[in-house]
Ligand SMILES: NC(=O)C1=CN([C@@H]2O[C@H](COP(=O)(O)OP(=O)(O)OC[C@H]3O[C@@H](n4cnc5c(N)ncnc54)[C@H](OP(=O)(O)O)[C@@H]3O)[C@@H](O)[C@H]2O)C=CC1
């Protein structure tokens with residue numbers, strides 16, 4: 454199977470490598486084109502624009518930072534729309550809001566092509582290990598055709614129905630994750646400031662009802678005030694913002710997420726956007 458891949462950031466690079474290693478023919482494009490070189494060494498072809506990739510491939514996956522990037526790659530000059538046509542499929546795995554996804558879906562449909570949104574849950578390591586959770590919605594036939602690729606990229610994929618449902622599910626999950634990370638960070642700071650041993654706090658948490666892989670994986674580095682980026686904080690704040698916008702539209706109160714978002718915003722102001730989202734701990738500490 455031949456696939457195009459647009460966006461070789463932390464996630465896209467790992468995902469494209471997995472597809473290559475599993476025998477897919479992959480043509481890659483990235484805004485900063487030099488990031489394609491590592492993939493080319495592993496056997497990928499390079500497309501010089503999104504439209505060149507779309508022209509070459511029946512299926513193209515995108516993994517881009519945010520709504521602005523997702524829209525730009527589709528609608529701008531040399532973008533997806535210039536070459537997408539009947540018989541082709543476009544799969545956007547970026548985390549965006551349902552409005553963005555719907556705009557892309559409508560434009561792609563007008564060209565006679567098929568569209569699937571398929572944001573993922575899981576971070577850098579799960580992406581490297583093909584252990585993502587895929588939250589797909591849109592064209593069911595395209596979903597069925599993409600299952601072999603999804604089986605390489607993830608440990609489980611869900612088909613959630615109409616376009617928008619994948620985006621919304623992803624935002625709900627990340628709103629919960631961001632709020633949890635915020636509460637966890639407050640706990641670590643409170644423990645430290647009140648004279649408790651933070652490692653003992655981690656041990657206690659890990660034995661109780663709120664034990665979870667995120668605390669277990671991120672906690673030890675956070676105690677060392679080390680935040681190497683797996684899920685960049687700027688993307689977590691984007692997801693909080695988009696989840697809060699969704700809640701505004703349908704009048705769901707989310708006081709905890711709103712408060713957490715304020716600290717993620719503060720962290721971005723303090724230049725922590727490119728650190729891991731666990732750096733919200735550093736913002737609380739300051
Ligand atoms: N990292 C993680 O743990 C996870 C991330 N996600 C989501 O996946 C998506 C990608 O995340 P991640 O790989 O971490 O992000 P990165 O910041 O590492 O990569 C972002 C990618 O988007 C590209 N990009 C940014 N702006 C534009 C633009 N205007 N036009 C074209 N391309 C653009 C970047 O290109 P360039 O190299 O030129 O800057 C890069 O390829 C995000 O939506 C994120 O929320 C989902 C699950 C986990």
Ligand SMILES: O=CC(=O)O
Pocket residue numbers: 548573574575576627684
């Ligand atoms: O979107 C981030 C993740 O870890 O999932």
